Amino acid sequence: MHEVGLIQNAVAMALETVRSRGAGRVHAIRLRIGAMSGVVPEALQFAFDLACRGTPAEGAALEIEAVPAVCWCAACAAEFACDDFLGECPRCHAVSAELRRGTEMELAAVEVS
Numbered sequence: 759m760h761e762v763g764l765i766q767n768a769v770a771m772a773l774e775t776v777r778s779r780g781a782g783r784v785h786a787i788r789l790r791i792g793a794m795s796g797v798v799p800e801a802l803q804f805a806f807d808l809a810c811r812g813t814p815a816e817g818a819a820l821e822i823e824a825v826p827a828v829c830w831c832a833a834c835a836a837e838f839a840c841d842d843f844l845g846e847c848p849r850c851h852a853v854s855a856e857l858r859r860g861t862e863m864e865l866a867a868v869e870v871s
């Protein structure tokens with residue numbers, strides 16, 4: 759359940775943003791979640807509701823920005839979309855284990871006022 763830790767960090771950062779800007783509430787939190795991050799969106803929402811309860815972030819919207827997995831082929835010096843940790847390059851069919859994007863688990867934006 760790394761969703762809980764991820765959400766707790768994101769909510770803590772959002773609340774810090776509220777404090778530093780002298781704002782009153784968190785309206786929305788946007789997370790960037792890679793297809794390969796292993797994060798379960800339903801678990802995120804549940805953890806989010808718990809983490810926000812009783813804070814200025816209570817009732818805030820949780821937005822998920824999905825990042826597709828992209829591998830890197832060194833032979834072609836090109837990126838290509840993949841849906842596995844071992845992606846096959848569509849040009850030269852070499853198997854690449856170098857995932858360039860898709861493992862993100864980060865706070866993308868916070869909306870406060």
Ligand SMILES: [Zn+2]
Pocket residue numbers: 831832833834835847848849850851852
């Ligand atoms: Zn290639």
